[in-house]
Amino acid sequence: MDLYLPLTVIDKWIVVHPGFNITIVLFIDMQENEHSEPCKNVLKTPLKQASTSQLVLTERQPDCQPLTTPPKPKETPPADPWTPTSNLKMLISAASPEIRSREQRRQLSDSSSEVLQTKHCLQEHLLGDEYEKSQPSRKEKSLGLLCHKFLARYPDYPSPSQKSYICLDEVTEELHVERRRIYDIVNVLESLHMVSRLARNRYVWHGRHNLPQTLQALKKVGEENKYIQQIQMIKRREYEHEFDPDGERNEEMASSFGSTSVNGRKYKSLRVMSQKFVMLFLVSTPQIVSLEVAAKILIGEDQLEDLDKSKFKTKIRRLYDIANVLSSLKLIKKVHVTEERGRKPAFKWTGPEVLPNTQDIKLEATSTTCSPPISESITSKEQCSKALFPSKGKQNFTRHSSLIKLVKSIENDRRKIQSAPTSPVKISASTYQSLPVFPNTIAQFPAITKHQLEGQSKTAEEMQMKCALSSPEAVPKPEPSQQPALSQPLGACPASHSSVSPVILPHPQSGVSYAIYLHPSQAHTVTTYSPGFMLQPLPCASVTGMKSSNSKILNIITTEEGDTQRGPDEPTKSLAAEERPETKSETSSQRCLKRSQALPESNLIKRRKSDEESLDTSLGESTKNEKPPSNSSQTNHEMDNVQEERQNETKTDQNIASCCDQCTKENIPEDEDKIKTKQDIPVAFAIPAPETFFPSGYLIPLTHCTHGTKAECSTKEKAGVCSVQHTAYSSPITGVIPMPASELKTVNIPAFHITPLNIMLSPNSIAAAPVLSNSCLSSSSTSSAPNPSSSALNFMLQHIGLIPAGVQVPASPVLQHVPVSSQSENISHSSGSTNVQEGKFLQPKEPQEPQAVTENFFRTPGGPNTEPALSANSDGTQRTSQGTLYIPQRKLEVSED
DNA sequence: TCCTCCCGCCAAGCA
């Protein structure tokens, strides 16, 4: 039939052509539906022209074949314009995407109607079982397949000039799925900024343009959040749980944290979970994450999870949802990890390799290449930031409550450390001099404090002298270039964390901050022993400096762990240090001290709760202060919400570290200087302030790099830190106060290479000090490690309460001070890229599947009661970025499904 | 039996 009719009359022609009656209806309905179309004003979703799966193509584009006519693929060659069918195809093809979309929708609608009819008929004529068998299997309805269909609709790399909009109604109708399912997909895609929400029912498709940047940012955040350590701790806890079948620990956790569960709806969103899930892969080496561990970490397990299996199951379900979408994106692939305890489902990262964080500058430099931002008026960096995390700011803060349990676990570990026998340690020449952290820390004190207090309060300097804790041989500060860009190491901590009061000292020259731990007996303003206070996280805002300093300390403490993340030319000075005014204030520390003093360590959580009320006001102010500048009123509003939410949801955690709270509220950089010049500071010793603590629950402020603060953040990142982030991290701990292992290390662990990270000590860890100190001394003696001076010993003993403040004990011969070498060349410092280090020191390179891989496993040779970290490993090869982890390795079988 | 994850209820949030 040689009919070449224009579109305007095609309907008439179709009317007389029974073979296209469906098309007639379609066009007619197009007009009819014009008023009922929920997205009529929305640019219809363009069809994906390439990389479309056959399945979806087949389903979505019957290609004008009337439903009544079974498709005959080769009946009419598409290139032949001289047949009615091909002509129609050509005409339809020439039509706009909207027309195509409507056509397909109509066809699908008709198909749907037919399906319903068929269903009805089947139900009528078939028995129940038969009907069930006639239904599509679950796999055919899986979210992964649905996601494939969804993705097939849009190009992976859409043209920036042509925005692709997504109408949920349209999608749900075309894909024959419940709206709920589309949300699952969209949420995950949104977390990767493959889509972003514009309005109700409306999303915009970005494709994979932003994926590299997004992944890089996620990796960065994951590193900064020490996901590697979290994974390790969870694994360790899992292992120890085998020896804790009675669940005593869980009961403790439940009783301790049950009332402080994080229940923020937004913090449980699939978006946040997805981001965290991706982070895990990006920071892990090999990039295999078991579902169980991922669930515990990423989904944000709350305190009662162990007791509430159903809750854990729920979160596993969500992980499956996410994993299905990520699998459809070909970012991950399901595998199975077979370890000693059985076969566990896991996922392996198959997405693009994410550049290390040293590419941050590049990232920013190429930020202008980011896909079109939501706002066209913002700067390129902001564009990129928005492109990375365009969603609402409050949604970009990830609540991380999973560590609540980890904190408890670590607390338990600490107890074990206290009672664990010291293991002989092979100390290399380079590390030897740095191993006695406590002596070293003390030794560093004069230099550090001298730098930091130089030109400041003379009183403080005098107090340093009074302390007489350190030898004159100050440990030279490591080269700034050794600092990892994004290192997360925790600095050395006071010898006795249990009784010292940390204040932050900035280091104007190096741009680092140090924590000064005040001995209560010497602090005139402190008269009460306040163990709880000692465990409070340091102000995160000082992270900038802390990080640098921590790296330095780690250079001394740890061994031969190369840093691959930070270029030698990267500046180490922090903005925080540069911007720090030399002010004086004791409000923060004093308040902290007073608050902590008033709080029994045994009732820390209650203390925190009681403090919530008093902190609300100031916290709100502080959070607002922390709020980065936003680019729009909407962003402001969102950020306000973010802060508010953070305030509301983390205030219970804030109190755990009231000092941290105060510092955070008052903006740490200022506080640091305020504190450092505090009069009457009986400086016991100065140590690098621990940077990011391991909160049991914290927010991952992905937006900190996205909403107008990218420049600032990036600048800080160059210094190896983004204080904004860490400020956010400081939020919350529920019930247990995290304490970096560095504190332990300072006390005694150097010989054992305790990782400076992830060791969280509870207030009742005071008792650990003596034991640890003894161990340290013993170990130091055997290892010829430097020992603290008698002053230091007295100080320490006073700290730990073994002797009254005024009592002095003579220095033991073994405690004679040994000059501390400044050698640090061979001493590794923590890397900012935990995954790299983990891969280098803890795990083999990602193996080919299936094959055995080594998984970190926190097992000690001595059994569960032996502190794993204390299990000396002389080779020093098993080491995390945050320090050494002497972890026996376990073989894992990774198999793909 | 356990793993997966579909399905839909229902509550929070929003216009």
Add this chain to the structure above:
DNA sequence: TGCTTGGCGGGAGGA
């Protein structure tokens, strides 16, 4: 107030 969004968990299919 109705609609959108999405947390959540029961329970069924599949291995």
